[in-house]
Amino acid sequence: MKNNSKKWLSAAAGTLLAGAGLGLTYARYIEPARLVTKSYTLTSERLPDEFSGLKIVQFTDLHLGYHYSIRRLRRLVRHIQEQQADLIVFTGDFADRPIRLKWKQEIVDCLTELHAPLGKYWIFGNHDYREESEAIVAKYMKAGGFTALHNTSVLLKRQQKHIILAGIDDVIRSTPNLHAATQHSSDELFTILLAHEPDLAENVKHLPVDVQLSGHSHGGQVRIPFYGEVIVPPYGRRYPNSYYEIGSRPLHVFVSRGVGTTRMPIRFACPPEISILTLKHGQQDVKEH
Template sequence: MNRRTFLKRAIGSLAAIFGVGGGTYYYARDVEPRMLSIHEEELASAKIPVAFDGFKIIQFSDTHIGFHYSLDQFSKLVDKINDEHPDLIVFTGDLVDEPHTYHWNNELIQILEKLQANYGKYWIYGNHDHGGYGTDIVKNVMDKAGFQLLKNSHTSIEHNSGQVVLAGIDDVMLGRPDLESALKDADAEAFTILLAHEPDYADNTIQFPVDVQLSGHSHGGQVRFPFIGHLYTPLYAQKYVQGKHTFQENNLTLYVNRGIGTTRLPYRFLCKPEIHVFQLKS
């Protein structure tokens, strides 16, 4: 850890000790985690067919159900997503917080089933999905809910004789990501969106014909302070923490979603949960 990072975290820790108390503590624990932000973005490219103008994709991520995020809260989130009338829904990992201790039941499947998108529902593994021997359990739940897994694979989304490519890789931390395999036989000239749970993987993605990478994992840091920013992010979410990032090497654009739930600590401060609403434009 260099001097700058040490000072940043030390000052942030002191601010947390003296500042997160009373009303601030209540706000960070019980108010902000329920304040959903709907972040709208336009994805414009000459590679997008005219037929896809206005095509709407919704990304949600990191629900971490079971750790201070209930099925009732998740059900309300599903209603909000459906209210946006998406054409396509993507989930970028970490469904429940601890798969090996979570009380799995059909209610979660029924809530996930309610999500509606005419062109499908897709998902990728996050590190918590693989953790605690949850790999097969989570896949079984998502399969029953009508979600299609993109694990080092891709699919072509076709609309009025036009197409875009949607690819996904396995989790970087606990899986075996292979972007080369994911894009095998994909049309390199087609507009391509990659789902990758860990945002820092973008430094590898720039070597491939990918236009947009959608990630989560970071939670935006969960707790952020003015002039200081986030205090902590997990491995592979330390370089790109939230928001939009562009790469000139191959015109890649990365969007890092702050996620829905919390993990480790049940707080959010100046870092609201969010969903992304993307509209394509030729």
């Protein structure tokens, strides 16, 4: 009986070790490369009818240089272009340590391949400021044809109607100014805000802003059933993943898991994603599909 017990325990231990090894292999090499597309449709009476059908593609948290290669960036760009977006936005963390990212024309070439009729816009993330390297990120994004929104906004025009696209600077490593970013927003103008850290929504919900697009949290990067997100950074803990409706206006907060990884080069039950938000005029409703 003792020998049988030892054999059973040995077999069980072997099975557990093999399972753990397979899980780690999947989390390290397979899931981080499984780019998915998460799509939402937001219907709002506040949106001008002229903007009905507007398709926004959001990508975020590249973390180039930290197990995210130029080859993977090329695939990402092709995938984004296939979506035929009206507007493309990047919500921060271009590189993990930008100062170590040697200038590569291939990166610029990838960014310039992205096209959208209403333009391409971006904001800083906290990693973009590491080691005072924000100028490097800005140089890449400008060369790639992206327009920066640092505590400022632009008017997007269709026919004779307008909506506002605003951007806020990073909360953790810079000086965000919500008043400056939304100074032209009002109850009459539908407003979209780009904010790297999603938990900023607690301040945004008091302002005339309709939509907030964020990243930063990576969706937790590792998610355990019945527990939830494992790796969640500051300012990404209250609203770590997917969609939230908060405040009385209400404010619609869409949080993308992003495409890269940070801290550890693994993902589990939380694949990388780009997000598509389609806006429609009509009675308020949000659908994920």
